[in-house]
Amino acid sequence: MDLPHHGYRATKPRARAAPPAGDPLLFEDTSGPAPNMNSQAYYTPGYNMGAAAGVGGAGGAGVNDLFADPMASAAMMYGSSLANQGKDMVNKEISRFMSVNKLKYFFAVDTKYVMKKLMLLMFPYTHQDWEVRYHRDTPLTPRHDVNAPDLYIPTMAFITYILLAGMALGIQKRFSPEVLGMCASTALVWVIIEVLVMLLSLYLLTVHTDLSTFDLIAYSGYKYVGMIFTVMCGLLFGSDGYFVALAWSSCALMFFIVRSLKMKILSSLSSDSMGAGASAKPRLRLYITVATAAFQPIIIYWLTSHLVR
Numbered sequence: 001m002d003l004p005h006h007g008y009r010a011t012k013p014r015a016r017a018a019p020p021a022g023d024p025l026l027f028e029d030t031s032g033p034a035p036n037m038n039s040q041a042y043y044t045p046g047y048n049m050g051a052a053a054g055v056g057g058a059g060g061a062g063v064n065d066l067f068a069d070p071m072a073s074a075a076m077m078y079g080s081s082l083a084n085q086g087k088d089m090v091n092k093e094i095s096r097f098m099s100v101n102k103l104k105y106f107f108a109v110d111t112k113y114v115m116k117k118l119m120l121l122m123f124p125y126t127h128q129d130w131e132v133r134y135h136r137d138t139p140l141t142p143r144h145d146v147n148a149p150d151l152y153i154p155t156m157a158f159i160t161y162i163l164l165a166g167m168a169l170g171i172q173k174r175f176s177p178e179v180l181g182m183c184a185s186t187a188l189v190w191v192i193i194e195v196l197v198m199l200l201s202l203y204l205l206t207v208h209t210d211l212s213t214f215d216l217i218a219y220s221g222y223k224y225v226g227m228i229f230t231v232m233c234g235l236l237f238g239s240d241g242y243f244v245a246l247a248w249s250s251c252a253l254m255f256f257i258v259r260s261l262k263m264k265i266l267s268s269l270s271s272d273s274m275g276a277g278a279s280a281k282p283r284l285r286l287y288i289t290v291a292t293a294a295f296q297p298i299i300i301y302w303l304t305s306h307l308v309r
Helices: 002-017 049-055 061-068 068-099 098-108 113-121 153-173 176-203 213-221 223-272 282-307
Strands: none
Touching: 002 098, 061 068, 113 223, 153 176, 153 213, 153 223, 153 282, 176 213, 176 282, 213 223, 223 282
């Protein structure tokens, strides 16, 4: 009976000295070297980075070997060339529909130009020289020529018109996001329709002019200045002030459009006299200019009459 008892006491401390191999550990001992691959040729999880860093006695040896590999370098160069080609293709596709440099031209304005252009839009009758100036076959930027079209004033006037419409609807207790959104989308759609009709008319009459799409958007967007003036007068002075401001802004805008487009459309008769546009009658070109100007008061009234009551 003593031998089994002594044998049991002799083996019990050794059983407590080390936990069984199958029991999970709460914390792994990472102070030792990285373990080798097991018998099934799989790396033990958690030690791959240490093993890679320990190869050759230096942590960056694996990375240096990767960059020193000719195949890896060739793959990186090929990937970089593909990325550059993709970037060039995207820029080319964007340039097909919109020229960034040309768009910057229409926003090259300053405070002095904005003040002069606003005065020209509201009081165009005293202006004499309507010709756009050029420098080496390139039109001057708006900040250097008040006759040059710009997109800064139409853009800011459109935003101001939407804010003013929201204020007018709020004063009349008729404001709602849906009504304001409808007002903004309607104003934008009318400009798009006007520009498309103008482009189609010029194409059908084979008018060769230097008017671009941005130019037409600018001339069409100047109506927002008159719309702001009309709505403000309607809010301050009632319906009488609204109709007086409507008449003044409409006449001023019509005069401005006729004088501005006249230099662009009718001046192309000399260049088309021997070309494909020789068959187009000059009277039809004048009708296009007058019709574009006459259409402005209709849009102004349509977009502002519901804001003043």
